[in-house]
Amino acid sequence: MSLDRRELADAVARHGTLARVVVAEHAGSAPRETGASMLVWPDGIAGTIGGGALEHDAILRARGLLAAGAPFARRLQRYPLGPALGQCCGGAVSLLIERIGPEELAAIPAEGVFARPVAPGPAAEPPLAVARMLRAARAGLGARPALVGDWFLETAGAPRTPVWIWGAGHVGRALVGATDGLPLAVTWVDEARARFPDTVPPHADMLVAARMPDAAALAPGDARHLVLTYSHALDLEICHRILSRPFGSLGLIGSETKKARFLKRLGELGHPPERLAQLVCPIGDPGLGKEPQAIAIGVIHALLRERSAAGESGITDRGHGT
Known part of the structure; x- marks a missing residue:
């Protein structure tokens, strides 16, 4: 995950001074990985840190920080993920909430590592310890988002196309592995932490959603969706939710027979033919084979071709927040 300064600048131009909420640290099971972020302004939001009570509280705190009006305002908020937040996974997250306006934007590099204290005020x-990490990053060793003492570091980079992968089975794992190092912002969704591998690749943002279809509302309007869960019923409901809102593209694992059944049912649910025409099934290149890795190669090739034709995309608003 990386911070895109151009997307931030576009958001500030549209909405004025706003707040950015980023997962600065997580321990144990958490709905999003370190580096996941969202933007908050007085009457709207973009992105997600996982939804639910955690996100609701973060939005309220972010708007409170904005209302105070202080430049370079920041606060680090720690949350145990227990019953008080409606979560019993036993993990914990720390959120950095920071004001972003023209003055703060000027301090963010277009590329490289963006380091700042979690306390208010200019850096x-x-x-x-932070200086050493900055030197290592400049030497080409890279830097993952990290909370180092009272400072937070993350990489600022070029825009990436949002790709949402629904399902952590064999094909989902092959797809996530194939996206490493590509200009894609990967969100990987499944209904329980146990369905993911023990170690999730650092370039993918894991999203645990007990009701997976509800998570479709968290995706940006230009997201490329790949639906490949363990259940046809779940696939259908996720497709229904995606088709009910803006999206970039929609791919569904399966056969021509599955596609025909889904198109019939989705039509009965009220989706017009021109909308249904955007559903791609099967996905990948059949000539490459049916192995998970072969499917992944075909899908990624199509995604990169589509990205090249469409150009780079930025943050898409989710409308009014809580």
Whole structure:
């Protein structure tokens, strides 16, 4: 995950000074990985840190920070993910909530590592541990989002196309593996942490959603969706939710027979023919084979071709927030 300064600048131009909420640290099972972020302004939001009570509280705190009006305002908020937030996964997250306006935007690099204290005020001289990480990043060693003492570091990079992969089975895992190093912002969705591998690749943003179809409302309007869960009924409901809102593209794993059945049922649910024509099934290149890795190669090739034709995309608003 990386911070896109151009997307931030576009959002500030549209909505004025706003707040950015980023997962600065997580421990144990959490709905989003470190580096996941969302934007909040007085009457709207973009992105997600996982929804639910955690996101609701973060939105309220972000709007409170904006209302105070102080430049370079920041606060680090720690949350145990227990019953108080309607979650019993036993993990914990720390959220950095920071004001972003023209003055703050000027301090964010277009590329490289963006380091700042979690306390309010312009960044001063970084401590030794942070300075070492900055030197390593400049030497080409890269930097993952990290909370280092009282400082937070993340990489600022070029725009990436949002890709939502629904399902952590064999094909989902092959797809996520194939996206490593590509200009794609991958969100990987399934209904329980146990369905994912023990170690989720750092370039993918894991989203645990007990009711997966509800998570469709969290996706940006230009997201490329790949639906490949363990259940046809679940696939159908996810497709229904995606077709009910803006999206970039929609791919469904399966056969021509499955596609015909889905098109009939989705039509009965009220989706017009021109909308249904955007459903791609099967996905990938049949000539490459049916193995998960072969499907992944075909799908990624199509995604990159589509991205090249469409150009880079930015943050898409989710409308009014809580």
